[in-house]
Amino acid sequence: MQFHRMDDMTPTDFEVLREVHEENLHKLPALLLSMLDLLGGDEAYPVDRRAHSLQAATRALRDGRDEEYVVVALLHDISETLGPLNHGDVIAAILKPFISESNYWMLEHHPLFQTYFYGTQVGVDPNGRDQFRDSPYFDQTAEFCALYDEVSFDPDYVNESIEVFVPMVHRVLNKAWSPPSS
Incomplete structure (x- = not known):
């Protein structure tokens, strides 16, 4: 590769970069699952956040949610x-190319919707989510928080193992790389 500016790239240079981006896409499931492992060992909750995430995904799976929804629950x-300070925005942005608009919106807004359950204890308006009542995704997000996020701190709940979810993550994130476009 000889270019110093992107407008000097040749088609051959671009093909090399495409291969790099394809490899990054191939590694993304493992990278995201390793981020899940970083949530292990947290003692601030009744279960660590890794177990919380597994529990949310297990509940969604056992409720018959589709695979994309289960993966979103796992990675939320x-x-x-x-x-x-903005974990919902961050994971929503990472997963946006792979998931539906409704699941993207749910991920992005779930932290605010979750305050419905604890807002009064920390001096936050528990009804802050009401500003989004007109969204077509309001009910889905409220339901996600009530059924899967809020309740998934139960140390007695038996989670599925991570091995159940790994193939799902790979399938949901299976997409070819393409250059940015409008």
């Missing part, structure tokens, strides 16, 4: 270490 909090 993995960016808390990378973006502790």
Whole structure:
């Protein structure tokens, strides 16, 4: 590769970069699952956040949710270490190319919707989510928080193992790379 500026790239240079991006896409499931592992060992909750994530995904799976939804439930909090002030935005942005608009919106807004359950204890309006009542995804997000996020801190709940979810993550994130476009 000889270019110093992108407008000097040749088609051959671009093909090399395409291969790099394809390899990055291939590695993405393992990278995201390793971020899930970073949530293990947290003692601030009744179960660590890795177990919380497994529990949310297990509940969604056992409720018959589709595979994409289950993967979203599994990964919904993995960016808390990378973006502790905006983890919903971070994971939504990462998964946006792979998931539906409704699941993207749910991921992006779940932290605010979750305050419905604890807002009064920390001085936050528990009804802050009401500003989004007109969204077609409001009910889905409220339901996700009530059925899978809020309740998934139960130390007695028996989770599925991570091995159950790994193939699902790979299938949901299976997409060819393409250059950015409008």
